Amino acid sequence: MTRDRAYLHYLDDRGTERLLACEHAAEVAFEDVPPVRKIPSYAGQRHTPGHYWSACTDRMVGYESHLESKWMKLLDFDPQVAAFAAQPFTIEAQDAEGPWQHTPDLFVRRCDGTALLVDVKEDSRIPMPGVALQARRTADLCRQLGWDYFMVGEPDPLRWATVSWLAGYRRPLRAGKDLTGPLLQLARNPLPIGELVSFQPLPELARAVVYHLMWHHQLAFDPTRPLRDYTRVHTADARRAA
Template sequence: MAKITGIKKTPGFGVDRIEWKDAKHRVHAARATDPASVEKVEPAQPARLPMKWDTQRSSQGYYWCACTETMVRYESMSEFTALMLLDHVFDIVDIVSQPMMLTFQRDDLHHVPDVFFRTAQGENILVDVHDSERTTEAEALKFELTAQMCERIGWRFELFDTFPDVTRWNLEMMGRYHHPRFEPDDEDRDLILHVAHEVGTFGALRDALRTDRPGEHLPAVFHLMWQRAIRFDLTKPFSDNTPIHPA
Protein backbone atom coordinates (compact mmCIF):
# COMPACT_ATOMS: atom_id res chain seq x y z
CA MET A 1 0.00 0.00 0.00
CA ALA A 2 1.38 3.40 -1.03
CA LYS A 3 2.10 5.83 1.79
CA ILE A 4 -0.35 8.73 1.89
CA THR A 5 1.41 12.11 1.71
CA GLY A 6 0.39 15.70 1.22
CA ILE A 7 0.56 17.63 -2.04
CA LYS A 8 4.10 18.90 -2.56
CA LYS A 9 4.81 22.58 -3.18
CA THR A 10 5.95 23.35 -6.72
CA PRO A 11 6.53 26.59 -8.67
CA GLY A 12 3.50 28.44 -9.98
CA PHE A 13 4.90 28.94 -13.52
CA GLY A 14 3.30 32.36 -13.80
CA VAL A 15 -0.32 31.47 -13.06
CA ASP A 16 -2.50 30.89 -9.98
CA ARG A 17 -3.12 27.17 -9.64
CA ILE A 18 -5.33 24.82 -7.60
CA GLU A 19 -4.24 21.27 -6.78
CA TRP A 20 -6.48 18.78 -5.02
CA LYS A 21 -6.91 15.08 -4.29
CA ASP A 22 -9.80 12.87 -5.36
CA ALA A 23 -11.26 10.07 -3.23
CA LYS A 24 -8.39 7.75 -4.22
CA HIS A 25 -5.72 10.34 -3.26
CA ARG A 26 -4.85 11.05 -6.88
CA VAL A 27 -3.63 14.62 -7.39
CA HIS A 28 -5.29 16.89 -9.94
CA ALA A 29 -4.49 20.46 -10.96
CA ALA A 30 -6.31 23.35 -12.61
CA ARG A 31 -5.42 26.93 -13.50
CA ALA A 32 -7.48 29.43 -11.50
CA THR A 33 -8.13 31.91 -14.31
CA ASP A 34 -11.95 32.05 -14.58
CA PRO A 35 -15.06 30.07 -13.53
CA ALA A 36 -14.80 27.68 -16.48
CA SER A 37 -11.23 26.70 -15.56
CA VAL A 38 -12.28 25.31 -12.14
CA GLU A 39 -15.48 23.49 -13.05
CA LYS A 40 -13.83 20.09 -12.44
CA VAL A 41 -12.28 20.99 -9.06
CA GLU A 42 -13.77 18.38 -6.70
CA PRO A 43 -11.55 17.85 -3.63
CA ALA A 44 -12.36 14.67 -1.71
CA GLN A 45 -9.28 14.23 0.52
CA PRO A 46 -7.12 16.65 2.54
CA ALA A 47 -4.29 18.20 0.56
CA ARG A 48 -1.87 17.93 3.47
CA LEU A 49 -1.32 15.81 6.56
CA PRO A 50 -2.31 17.09 10.03
CA MET A 51 0.07 19.71 11.37
CA LYS A 52 2.30 18.81 14.33
CA TRP A 53 4.50 21.02 16.45
CA ASP A 54 6.13 21.19 19.88
CA THR A 55 3.83 22.09 22.81
CA GLN A 56 0.84 21.16 20.63
CA ARG A 57 -2.45 20.94 22.51
CA SER A 58 -4.95 18.12 22.04
CA SER A 59 -7.31 20.23 19.93
CA GLN A 60 -7.46 18.16 16.75
CA GLY A 61 -10.26 15.79 15.93
CA TYR A 62 -13.30 15.16 13.75
CA TYR A 63 -16.59 17.04 13.61
CA TRP A 64 -19.75 15.17 12.57
CA CYS A 65 -21.43 17.36 9.94
CA ALA A 66 -25.23 17.04 10.17
CA CYS A 67 -25.79 18.33 6.62
CA THR A 68 -23.68 15.64 4.95
CA GLU A 69 -23.63 13.08 7.79
CA THR A 70 -19.86 12.77 7.38
CA MET A 71 -16.82 13.36 9.58
CA VAL A 72 -14.76 16.50 8.89
CA ARG A 73 -11.29 16.96 10.38
CA TYR A 74 -10.41 20.08 12.35
CA GLU A 75 -7.01 21.20 13.64
CA SER A 76 -8.01 23.74 16.29
CA MET A 77 -10.99 24.59 18.46
CA SER A 78 -11.56 27.68 16.31
CA GLU A 79 -11.90 25.41 13.28
CA PHE A 80 -14.31 23.23 15.28
CA THR A 81 -16.44 26.30 16.04
CA ALA A 82 -16.30 27.38 12.40
CA LEU A 83 -17.50 23.94 11.27
CA MET A 84 -20.42 24.14 13.70
CA LEU A 85 -21.34 27.58 12.36
CA LEU A 86 -21.12 26.47 8.71
CA ASP A 87 -23.16 23.34 9.44
CA HIS A 88 -25.81 25.48 11.15
CA VAL A 89 -26.00 28.36 8.65
CA PHE A 90 -25.53 26.70 5.25
CA ASP A 91 -27.24 23.85 3.40
CA ILE A 92 -24.03 21.91 2.74
CA VAL A 93 -23.99 19.07 0.21
CA ASP A 94 -20.22 18.38 0.17
CA ILE A 95 -17.41 19.43 2.51
CA VAL A 96 -13.71 18.68 3.01
CA SER A 97 -11.05 20.18 5.29
CA GLN A 98 -7.56 21.26 4.14
CA PRO A 99 -9.04 20.76 0.68
CA MET A 100 -6.48 22.06 -1.81
CA MET A 101 -3.05 23.53 -2.37
CA LEU A 102 -3.21 27.03 -3.81
CA THR A 103 -0.13 28.30 -5.65
CA PHE A 104 -0.17 32.01 -6.38
CA GLN A 105 1.60 33.65 -9.29
CA ARG A 106 2.88 36.32 -6.92
CA ASP A 107 6.23 35.17 -5.50
CA ASP A 108 5.18 31.52 -5.93
CA LEU A 109 3.35 31.64 -2.58
CA HIS A 110 1.50 28.54 -1.42
CA HIS A 111 -1.54 28.20 0.82
CA VAL A 112 -3.82 25.40 2.04
CA PRO A 113 -7.19 26.83 3.13
CA ASP A 114 -9.03 25.23 6.04
CA VAL A 115 -12.36 24.22 4.49
CA PHE A 116 -14.06 23.96 1.11
CA PHE A 117 -17.76 23.19 0.72
CA ARG A 118 -20.59 23.32 -1.76
CA THR A 119 -24.15 24.35 -0.93
CA ALA A 120 -27.50 23.13 -2.18
CA GLN A 121 -27.88 26.56 -3.82
CA GLY A 122 -24.79 25.91 -5.96
CA GLU A 123 -22.24 28.07 -4.13
CA ASN A 124 -18.59 27.04 -3.83
CA ILE A 125 -17.19 28.47 -0.60
CA LEU A 126 -13.58 28.49 0.59
CA VAL A 127 -12.92 29.16 4.28
CA ASP A 128 -9.92 30.17 6.37
CA VAL A 129 -9.94 30.24 10.17
CA HIS A 130 -7.21 32.26 11.84
CA ASP A 131 -7.08 34.38 14.99
CA SER A 132 -6.62 38.02 13.96
CA GLU A 133 -4.26 38.64 16.87
CA ARG A 134 -1.89 35.94 15.63
CA THR A 135 -2.05 36.71 11.92
CA THR A 136 1.31 37.71 10.43
CA GLU A 137 1.76 39.94 7.41
CA ALA A 138 2.68 36.90 5.32
CA GLU A 139 -0.51 35.10 6.35
CA ALA A 140 -2.63 38.20 5.73
CA LEU A 141 -1.18 38.38 2.22
CA LYS A 142 -2.16 34.75 1.54
CA PHE A 143 -5.71 35.43 2.72
CA GLU A 144 -5.87 38.50 0.45
CA LEU A 145 -4.61 36.53 -2.54
CA THR A 146 -7.08 33.74 -1.79
CA ALA A 147 -9.94 36.24 -1.71
CA GLN A 148 -8.80 37.71 -5.05
CA MET A 149 -8.57 34.26 -6.62
CA CYS A 150 -12.06 33.32 -5.39
CA GLU A 151 -13.52 36.51 -6.83
CA ARG A 152 -11.88 35.75 -10.19
CA ILE A 153 -13.23 32.19 -10.42
CA GLY A 154 -16.68 32.86 -8.99
CA TRP A 155 -16.24 31.31 -5.56
CA ARG A 156 -17.03 32.85 -2.20
CA PHE A 157 -14.31 33.35 0.40
CA GLU A 158 -14.90 33.60 4.16
CA LEU A 159 -12.24 34.44 6.75
CA PHE A 160 -13.15 33.80 10.39
CA ASP A 161 -10.67 35.72 12.51
CA THR A 162 -12.59 35.81 15.80
CA PHE A 163 -15.34 33.88 17.57
CA PRO A 164 -17.01 35.52 20.56
CA ASP A 165 -17.52 33.09 23.44
CA VAL A 166 -21.27 33.72 23.38
CA THR A 167 -21.54 32.60 19.75
CA ARG A 168 -19.51 29.47 20.47
CA TRP A 169 -21.60 28.63 23.55
CA ASN A 170 -24.86 29.02 21.61
CA LEU A 171 -23.60 26.78 18.82
CA GLU A 172 -22.48 24.13 21.29
CA MET A 173 -25.85 24.29 23.04
CA MET A 174 -27.75 23.59 19.82
CA GLY A 175 -25.06 21.27 18.48
CA ARG A 176 -25.90 18.67 21.13
CA TYR A 177 -29.16 18.14 19.27
CA HIS A 178 -28.11 18.46 15.63
CA HIS A 179 -28.30 14.70 14.96
CA PRO A 180 -31.41 13.47 13.06
CA ARG A 181 -32.35 11.31 16.07
CA PHE A 182 -33.68 14.50 17.69
CA GLU A 183 -35.81 15.54 14.72
CA PRO A 184 -39.51 15.65 15.69
CA ASP A 185 -42.18 13.85 13.69
CA ASP A 186 -44.53 15.94 11.57
CA GLU A 187 -47.15 16.22 14.32
CA ASP A 188 -44.72 17.43 16.98
CA ARG A 189 -42.99 19.74 14.49
CA ASP A 190 -46.29 21.40 13.61
CA LEU A 191 -47.16 21.73 17.30
CA ILE A 192 -43.84 23.30 18.25
CA LEU A 193 -43.81 25.74 15.35
CA HIS A 194 -47.45 26.71 15.94
CA VAL A 195 -46.74 27.48 19.59
CA ALA A 196 -43.53 29.30 18.65
CA HIS A 197 -45.57 31.63 16.47
CA GLU A 198 -47.80 32.46 19.43
CA VAL A 199 -45.09 33.26 22.00
CA GLY A 200 -42.17 35.66 21.92
CA THR A 201 -39.42 34.06 23.99
CA PHE A 202 -37.76 30.72 24.53
CA GLY A 203 -38.98 30.53 28.12
CA ALA A 204 -42.59 31.09 27.05
CA LEU A 205 -42.22 28.38 24.39
CA ARG A 206 -40.81 25.93 26.91
CA ASP A 207 -43.63 26.65 29.40
CA ALA A 208 -46.31 26.33 26.72
CA LEU A 209 -44.95 22.90 25.71
CA ARG A 210 -44.66 21.63 29.29
CA THR A 211 -46.05 18.12 29.91
CA ASP A 212 -45.94 15.64 32.78
CA ARG A 213 -42.62 14.45 31.32
CA PRO A 214 -40.11 17.24 32.14
CA GLY A 215 -38.30 18.53 29.08
CA GLU A 216 -40.14 16.19 26.71
CA HIS A 217 -40.11 18.57 23.75
CA LEU A 218 -36.86 20.41 24.42
CA PRO A 219 -34.54 18.17 22.29
CA ALA A 220 -36.89 18.69 19.34
CA VAL A 221 -37.01 22.44 20.01
CA PHE A 222 -33.21 22.71 19.99
CA HIS A 223 -33.07 20.56 16.85
CA LEU A 224 -35.47 22.95 15.10
CA MET A 225 -33.33 25.85 16.27
CA TRP A 226 -30.29 24.13 14.75
CA GLN A 227 -32.21 23.68 11.49
CA ARG A 228 -33.10 27.41 11.56
CA ALA A 229 -36.81 26.63 11.67
CA ILE A 230 -36.76 28.60 14.94
CA ARG A 231 -34.27 31.46 14.97
CA PHE A 232 -32.60 33.62 17.60
CA ASP A 233 -29.61 35.96 17.85
CA LEU A 234 -26.44 33.85 18.05
CA THR A 235 -24.41 36.82 19.24
CA LYS A 236 -26.34 37.37 22.49
CA PRO A 237 -26.44 35.25 25.69
CA PHE A 238 -29.21 32.64 25.57
CA SER A 239 -31.81 32.58 28.34
CA ASP A 240 -35.54 32.23 28.97
CA ASN A 241 -35.89 35.84 27.82
CA THR A 242 -34.24 35.24 24.44
CA PRO A 243 -36.58 36.34 21.61
CA ILE A 244 -37.35 33.59 19.10
CA HIS A 245 -38.46 34.03 15.51
CA PRO A 246 -39.98 31.02 13.70
CA ALA A 247 -38.92 30.96 10.06
Protein backbone atom coordinates in the same frame (compact mmCIF):
# COMPACT_ATOMS: atom_id res chain seq x y z
CA MET B 1 4.90 27.26 -13.71
CA THR B 2 4.38 30.52 -15.56
CA ARG B 3 3.79 33.84 -13.86
CA ASP B 4 0.17 34.64 -12.94
CA ARG B 5 -0.82 31.01 -13.59
CA ALA B 6 -2.28 29.03 -10.70
CA TYR B 7 -3.05 25.36 -10.15
CA LEU B 8 -4.96 23.40 -7.53
CA HIS B 9 -3.42 20.19 -6.25
CA TYR B 10 -6.10 17.89 -4.79
CA LEU B 11 -7.15 14.26 -4.28
CA ASP B 12 -10.12 12.79 -6.11
CA ASP B 13 -12.65 10.44 -4.47
CA ARG B 14 -10.31 7.50 -5.07
CA GLY B 15 -7.40 9.25 -3.40
CA THR B 16 -5.60 9.85 -6.69
CA GLU B 17 -3.54 13.04 -6.88
CA ARG B 18 -4.78 15.59 -9.39
CA LEU B 19 -3.41 18.89 -10.65
CA LEU B 20 -6.00 21.27 -12.06
CA ALA B 21 -5.54 24.65 -13.72
CA CYS B 22 -7.56 27.20 -11.76
CA GLU B 23 -9.62 28.20 -14.75
CA HIS B 24 -11.19 24.72 -14.57
CA ALA B 25 -11.94 24.87 -10.83
CA ALA B 26 -15.71 24.98 -11.42
CA GLU B 27 -15.51 21.44 -12.81
CA VAL B 28 -14.73 19.93 -9.38
CA ALA B 29 -17.04 19.65 -6.36
CA PHE B 30 -14.38 20.51 -3.80
CA GLU B 31 -16.92 20.22 -1.00
CA ASP B 32 -16.76 16.44 -1.55
CA VAL B 33 -13.01 15.87 -1.87
CA PRO B 34 -10.88 14.28 0.88
CA PRO B 35 -8.21 16.37 2.63
CA VAL B 36 -5.19 16.96 0.41
CA ARG B 37 -2.87 16.31 3.34
CA LYS B 38 -3.02 14.50 6.67
CA ILE B 39 -3.54 16.57 9.78
CA PRO B 40 -0.62 15.89 12.13
CA SER B 41 -1.36 14.46 15.55
CA TYR B 42 1.33 13.85 18.16
CA ALA B 43 1.89 14.08 21.89
CA GLY B 44 2.57 17.56 23.18
CA GLN B 45 1.50 19.43 20.07
CA ARG B 46 0.20 22.98 20.47
CA HIS B 47 -3.03 22.54 18.54
CA THR B 48 -5.85 20.13 19.30
CA PRO B 49 -6.84 18.23 16.12
CA GLY B 50 -9.95 16.11 15.93
CA HIS B 51 -13.07 15.35 13.90
CA TYR B 52 -16.39 17.15 13.72
CA TRP B 53 -19.64 15.50 12.63
CA SER B 54 -21.37 17.84 10.18
CA ALA B 55 -25.16 17.87 10.23
CA CYS B 56 -25.38 19.40 6.76
CA THR B 57 -23.26 16.66 5.13
CA ASP B 58 -23.73 13.74 7.57
CA ARG B 59 -20.00 13.00 7.64
CA MET B 60 -16.92 13.54 9.79
CA VAL B 61 -14.63 16.43 8.90
CA GLY B 62 -11.12 16.66 10.30
CA TYR B 63 -9.88 19.86 11.91
CA GLU B 64 -6.44 21.07 12.97
CA SER B 65 -7.36 23.20 15.97
CA HIS B 66 -10.16 23.97 18.39
CA LEU B 67 -10.61 27.35 16.68
CA GLU B 68 -11.11 25.61 13.34
CA SER B 69 -13.71 23.31 14.90
CA LYS B 70 -15.60 26.39 16.12
CA TRP B 71 -15.89 27.68 12.56
CA MET B 72 -17.04 24.29 11.36
CA LYS B 73 -19.94 24.48 13.82
CA LEU B 74 -20.75 28.02 12.75
CA LEU B 75 -20.77 27.01 9.08
CA ASP B 76 -22.81 23.91 9.87
CA PHE B 77 -25.42 26.12 11.52
CA ASP B 78 -25.52 28.61 8.65
CA PRO B 79 -28.69 27.94 6.60
CA GLN B 80 -26.94 29.21 3.46
CA VAL B 81 -24.27 26.46 3.67
CA ALA B 82 -24.91 23.20 1.85
CA ALA B 83 -21.57 21.47 2.51
CA PHE B 84 -17.95 22.12 3.45
CA ALA B 85 -14.63 20.28 3.33
CA ALA B 86 -11.36 20.74 5.18
CA GLN B 87 -7.91 21.10 3.58
CA PRO B 88 -9.54 20.70 0.12
CA PHE B 89 -6.52 21.51 -2.04
CA THR B 90 -3.13 23.18 -2.19
CA ILE B 91 -2.79 26.27 -4.33
CA GLU B 92 0.41 26.31 -6.38
CA ALA B 93 0.93 29.67 -8.07
CA GLN B 94 3.37 32.33 -9.12
CA ASP B 95 2.85 36.08 -9.27
CA ALA B 96 4.99 39.21 -9.51
CA GLU B 97 6.39 38.54 -6.04
CA GLY B 98 7.41 34.96 -6.84
CA PRO B 99 6.06 31.42 -6.41
CA TRP B 100 3.77 30.59 -3.53
CA GLN B 101 1.78 27.71 -2.10
CA HIS B 102 -1.12 27.63 0.30
CA THR B 103 -3.60 25.03 1.60
CA PRO B 104 -6.84 26.79 2.66
CA ASP B 105 -8.52 25.51 5.79
CA LEU B 106 -12.08 25.17 4.49
CA PHE B 107 -13.95 25.08 1.20
CA VAL B 108 -17.64 25.97 1.53
CA ARG B 109 -20.42 25.35 -0.98
CA ARG B 110 -23.46 27.49 -0.42
CA CYS B 111 -27.01 26.38 -1.22
CA ASP B 112 -27.11 28.73 -4.20
CA GLY B 113 -24.04 27.04 -5.69
CA THR B 114 -21.54 29.81 -4.90
CA ALA B 115 -18.25 28.99 -3.22
CA LEU B 116 -16.30 30.37 -0.28
CA LEU B 117 -12.76 29.73 0.97
CA VAL B 118 -12.07 30.22 4.67
CA ASP B 119 -8.74 30.47 6.46
CA VAL B 120 -8.80 30.25 10.25
CA LYS B 121 -6.08 32.07 12.20
CA GLU B 122 -5.58 33.17 15.79
CA ASP B 123 -6.36 36.85 16.15
CA SER B 124 -2.75 37.66 17.04
CA ARG B 125 -1.46 36.14 13.79
CA ILE B 126 -3.81 37.86 11.34
CA PRO B 127 -1.83 41.14 11.17
CA MET B 128 1.52 39.37 10.60
CA PRO B 129 3.11 40.31 7.24
CA GLY B 130 3.39 36.73 5.99
CA VAL B 131 -0.20 35.93 6.94
CA ALA B 132 -1.47 39.16 5.39
CA LEU B 133 0.41 38.39 2.15
CA GLN B 134 -1.06 34.88 2.03
CA ALA B 135 -4.55 36.29 2.58
CA ARG B 136 -4.11 38.90 -0.16
CA ARG B 137 -2.85 36.36 -2.66
CA THR B 138 -5.64 33.91 -1.85
CA ALA B 139 -8.29 36.64 -2.00
CA ASP B 140 -6.98 37.80 -5.39
CA LEU B 141 -7.16 34.25 -6.75
CA CYS B 142 -10.69 33.79 -5.38
CA ARG B 143 -11.83 36.95 -7.12
CA GLN B 144 -10.56 35.54 -10.41
CA LEU B 145 -12.50 32.33 -9.78
CA GLY B 146 -15.70 34.07 -8.69
CA TRP B 147 -15.34 32.72 -5.13
CA ASP B 148 -15.55 34.59 -1.84
CA TYR B 149 -12.73 34.52 0.68
CA PHE B 150 -12.55 35.23 4.39
CA MET B 151 -9.78 35.01 6.94
CA VAL B 152 -11.37 34.63 10.37
CA GLY B 153 -10.21 34.61 13.98
CA GLU B 154 -12.15 34.15 17.20
CA PRO B 155 -15.90 34.34 16.51
CA ASP B 156 -18.23 36.75 18.27
CA PRO B 157 -18.65 35.39 21.85
CA LEU B 158 -22.45 35.65 21.90
CA ARG B 159 -22.84 34.03 18.50
CA TRP B 160 -20.46 31.25 19.49
CA ALA B 161 -22.22 30.64 22.83
CA THR B 162 -25.59 30.23 21.08
CA VAL B 163 -24.36 28.03 18.23
CA SER B 164 -22.19 25.82 20.42
CA TRP B 165 -25.15 25.18 22.74
CA LEU B 166 -27.56 24.36 19.93
CA ALA B 167 -24.94 22.16 18.24
CA GLY B 168 -25.47 19.63 21.02
CA TYR B 169 -28.95 19.04 19.57
CA ARG B 170 -28.07 18.92 15.86
CA ARG B 171 -28.20 15.14 15.42
CA PRO B 172 -31.31 13.35 14.10
CA LEU B 173 -34.12 13.02 16.62
CA ARG B 174 -34.90 9.70 18.24
CA ALA B 175 -36.83 10.20 21.49
CA GLY B 176 -39.20 13.11 21.21
CA LYS B 177 -39.60 12.97 17.45
CA ASP B 178 -43.39 12.90 17.83
CA LEU B 179 -43.27 16.27 19.60
CA THR B 180 -42.04 18.07 16.48
CA GLY B 181 -45.47 18.68 14.97
CA PRO B 182 -47.20 19.89 18.17
CA LEU B 183 -44.31 22.22 19.06
CA LEU B 184 -44.23 23.78 15.60
CA GLN B 185 -47.99 24.23 15.70
CA LEU B 186 -47.87 25.92 19.11
CA ALA B 187 -45.06 28.20 17.95
CA ARG B 188 -46.95 29.62 14.99
CA ASN B 189 -47.42 32.61 17.28
CA PRO B 190 -44.16 33.71 18.99
CA LEU B 191 -43.76 32.63 22.60
CA PRO B 192 -40.90 32.08 25.08
CA ILE B 193 -39.07 28.75 25.11
CA GLY B 194 -40.03 28.16 28.76
CA GLU B 195 -43.70 28.63 28.00
CA LEU B 196 -43.55 26.50 24.86
CA VAL B 197 -42.09 23.47 26.65
CA SER B 198 -44.42 23.86 29.64
CA PHE B 199 -47.35 22.76 27.47
CA GLN B 200 -45.79 19.28 27.11
CA PRO B 201 -46.09 16.39 29.59
CA LEU B 202 -42.29 15.94 29.53
CA PRO B 203 -40.90 19.50 29.42
CA GLU B 204 -37.22 18.52 29.45
CA LEU B 205 -37.70 16.19 26.48
CA ALA B 206 -39.65 18.93 24.72
CA ARG B 207 -36.82 21.38 25.44
CA ALA B 208 -34.32 19.13 23.63
CA VAL B 209 -36.67 18.97 20.64
CA VAL B 210 -37.05 22.77 20.66
CA TYR B 211 -33.27 23.23 20.55
CA HIS B 212 -33.06 20.71 17.71
CA LEU B 213 -35.68 22.66 15.75
CA MET B 214 -33.80 25.90 16.44
CA TRP B 215 -30.55 24.42 15.13
CA HIS B 216 -32.29 23.30 11.95
CA HIS B 217 -34.00 26.70 11.54
CA GLN B 218 -37.49 25.28 11.83
CA LEU B 219 -37.95 27.51 14.87
CA ALA B 220 -36.73 31.07 14.34
CA PHE B 221 -35.35 33.31 17.09
CA ASP B 222 -33.23 36.43 17.56
CA PRO B 223 -29.56 35.27 17.52
CA THR B 224 -28.30 38.72 18.58
CA ARG B 225 -29.62 38.22 22.12
CA PRO B 226 -28.55 35.65 24.75
CA LEU B 227 -30.37 32.33 24.65
CA ARG B 228 -32.61 32.11 27.71
CA ASP B 229 -35.92 30.60 28.83
CA TYR B 230 -37.57 33.89 27.89
CA THR B 231 -36.14 33.79 24.33
CA ARG B 232 -39.11 34.00 21.99
CA VAL B 233 -39.30 31.47 19.16
CA HIS B 234 -41.72 31.04 16.32
CA THR B 235 -42.24 28.63 13.45
CA ALA B 236 -40.06 29.67 10.54
CA ASP B 237 -42.82 29.02 7.97
CA ALA B 238 -45.18 31.27 9.91
CA ARG B 239 -42.61 34.09 9.80
CA ARG B 240 -42.21 33.77 6.04
CA ALA B 241 -45.98 33.75 5.56
CA ALA B 242 -46.27 36.95 7.61
